[in-house]
Amino acid sequence: MPKDQQRNILDAVSAPIEVARGLPNAHYTDPGTIAEENEAVLTRTWAALAVGADVPEPGDCKPLEFLGQPLLLLRDKDGTLRVFQNICRHRGMILVDAPRKIEGAIRCPYHSWCYAKDGRLVSTPHVGGPGQNSHPDMDRATLGLIEVRSHIWRDVVFVNLSGDAAPFEEVHADLLTRWQEMDKPLYHGGPDSSFVLEVATNWKLAVENYCESYHLPWVHPGLNSYSRLEDHYHIENQGRFSGQGTYVYRQLKGDDGEVFPDFEGLGEFWDEGAEYVALYPNVLLGVQRDHAFAIVLEPVTHDKTREHVHLYYAKPDIDEELREKNAAQWKEVFAEDVFVVEGMQKGRAAAGFDGGRFSPAMDGPTHLFHAWVAEKVAALRAEKDAL
Amino acid sequence: MPSDLDARLLAAHAADDRPALIALYRAASEASETETARRFYLTHAYVYALEAGSDLAPALRARLVELGAETAE
Numbered sequence: 001m002p003k004d005q006q007r008n009i010l011d012a013v014s015a016p017i018e019v020a021r022g023l024p025n026a027h028y029t030d031p032g033t034i035a036e037e038n039e040a041v042l043t044r045t046w047a048a049l050a051v052g053a054d055v056p057e058p059g060d061c062k063p064l065e066f067l068g069q070p071l072l073l074l075r076d077k078d079g080t081l082r083v084f085q086n087i088c089r090h091r092g093m094i095l096v097d098a099p100r101k102i103e104g105a106i107r108c109p110y111h112s113w114c115y116a117k118d119g120r121l122v123s124t125p126h127v128g129g130p131g132q133n134s135h136p137d138m139d140r141a142t143l144g145l146i147e148v149r150s151h152i153w154r155d156v157v158f159v160n161l162s163g164d165a166a167p168f169e170e171v172h173a174d175l176l177t178r179w180q181e182m183d184k185p186l187y188h189g190g191p192d193s194s195f196v197l198e199v200a201t202n203w204k205l206a207v208e209n210y211c212e213s214y215h216l217p218w219v220h221p222g223l224n225s226y227s228r229l230e231d232h233y234h235i236e237n238q239g240r241f242s243g244q245g246t247y248v249y250r251q252l253k254g255d256d257g258e259v260f261p262d263f264e265g266l267g268e269f270w271d272e273g274a275e276y277v278a279l280y281p282n283v284l285l286g287v288q289r290d291h292a293f294a295i296v297l298e299p300v301t302h303d304k305t306r307e308h309v310h311l312y313y314a315k316p317d318i319d320e321e322l323r324e325k326n327a328a329q330w331k332e333v334f335a336e337d338v339f340v341v342e343g344m345q346k347g348r349a350a351a352g353f354d355g356g357r358f359s360p361a362m363d364g365p366t367h368l369f370h371a372w373v374a375e376k377v378a379a380l381r382a383e384k385d386a387l
Numbered sequence: 388m389p390s391d392l393d394a395r396l397l398a399a400h401a402a403d404d405r406p407a408l409i410a411l412y413r414a415a416s417e418a419s420e421t422e423t424a425r426r427f428y429l430t431h432a433y434v435y436a437l438e439a440g441s442d443l444a445p446a447l448r449a450r451l452v453e454l455g456a457e458t459a460e
Contacts, residue, residue, distance in 0.1 A: 104440030112434050125434050131426025133451065134458045 013374035022355035028348035048283035053188035119145035211365035242365035249274035260290035426456035
């Protein structure tokens, strides 16, 4: 397609909501288009990779793949969490093939080069010949594990693969400020407070669905008795995040009326207020007076997404029964969305679909996300055209 | 290397018995007749000790430095 026509299509996405169309089908079905989009919106930004609770103890490590990149989440002996490329600096061998605790050092299974838990190269056996473990041309100080730029916020581990994004606190200053009151210690509820949903959809459709409250009465009818559509409001921050809030958050109660402890020092708004935000590109966050959650969207392929759901509390020792009840409740809600995001993915095979329209009244947060993707892709194309 | 030591080393590798590997490679180093062999086997003992976070690792490294197999830190 000629470049001017490509630009017109993306312009139509970022046009005012009243006239805008959604992203074209190719952004959901065509691996070539998606590869370009990945560079624009997942590689050059702060993308969510994992959570700190994936490696809770010093020495814990977990290999991950993100956009085909082999990465390693590694917590050192002092508790600092870093992300490295999961490869040996010698011949590029994969270092760690399964989550485990590193007792002393990471030993490459190929020629046994060893790395400390902070990434330093500490041993190069026989590198200078049999029984000679150094060589003047092999400077260990320059051959440590390759670190990937990372930042942790609300226990979510973000990575900037391109290495040149503005600092996380700068990019996301608005949400950090908006949720400053919620900036409290978070305690992961443990294994029973995390689950994974394997969904046959492009990751963006999970964001799009999460952003808006329009679907709630239809897809989550259980909410209708206490959380009506008019009890929700849009959250819209152009180019950064969007989502929805509610004025009628209702705490989960146990059989004897017990509730989770609240985060300390919250204002009156949070008595019944709650907010659900998609932080661009790929993490869905929820904050409430007594617990929070993060859903890291792992883009597996152009039509497969792994949703990693993690629940957090205000205190470390939460009643197990209530915790399990809460996880089950959220799992039910999130599972109700699966047929929708999978249905939209299938729908994107329809050749005549033009990306769809947005309700000016109800779809503002979703449109903001589409517009952000379109603008990022257009900027990348303009940058490459200028070369 | 004595054949029984060789057999025990192979068994330790098959069982992925790291403490045994550290001890046996150290023994193999001590039983070696050439400097190169001593350094070679002691390197293996050190690498497995380093990987395991064994208390023996610093002493093994120091010995490798003495033998000229490793640079001083």
